[in-house]
Amino acid sequence: MQSVSHPRVFAAGDVAAYATAMPKSGVYAVKAGPVLAENLRAVCEGRAPLSWTPQQRALHLISTGNLNALALWGRWSIGGGWVWNWKDRIDRGFIRRFDTDA
Template sequence: MPSGGVQRVLGVGGGAAGCETLMSVLTQLRKQRPDIDWQGHLLTAANALLPEAGRLPRWLTRRALSQAGITIHVEQRGEALVEGGVTTQDGTRIEADIVLWATGAIGHSWLASTELPLDKHHFIQVENTLEVTGQPTIFAAGDCAALTPALPNAGVYAVRMGPHLADNLRRACHGEPLLPWQPPERVLALIGTGDGRAIASRGGFGVSGRWVWQWKKRIDARFIARFNPPFEG
């Protein structure tokens, strides 16, 4: 890529993954190629960022995006990836050299060819016991499971479903009654802003800083370490 040019990076999706990914990618690109003018744009179908978060975390995220020089386009639904950019639902064409598409998870397409009951996002409908609705002895957990009321797709829910799933599988094998899973009322989200800081969001509470990024790294490292066998040198 020749020096001195302009490159437009467009993120589609104003949820936590879309905001975090765009800020992190822009930081890295600017660090690696400071001779290029990297411009950031974020497109979101909703009228606000992080629609499921409280006002303070939403404001902190908007501030972090603006500090990263990212222009936010609200109420613009990305429709298709086309040569040189993205078209929106109203037919507008937004130019981009790099596109990051993060508009929320959907279920795997093969699920549609099964008898499993699916919700509108193609996730498997389950009871609060994690047993598939109308299909006793089949269970689903994590992002692929759709509970009523619906929960956001987040690892914090997925990991908490795991032990409960194991317990109910054991109960099903022994013919014992299944236990309902109770999701936590509020969960903590830690969103990296690419500049060595992160935003913590829990319900209406929000805070940002370098210590939040260090906290996020510690939590993630501790979680991953549980699955790594000890090193035998």
């Protein structure tokens, strides 16, 4: 997460280009966030930053409109309304975690 050219610059998520090319995906951005936060704290306190190895493979659920979606896992893909429902449940569950009124 530390820039190879500017060591005082850290990045994660879509704005970062990693040595190993990865798709720009919320899956990676969400998991990188806490590590980035810890690394910023570490550097400010003079500790060594943690290394971070993104998972090799991630499940991608991509909405294709009309309440349909595709599920991609490596070279495999499957689509349909049930995938959209699955994705919708996951997305709503994720957003609910930030609901401060609950």
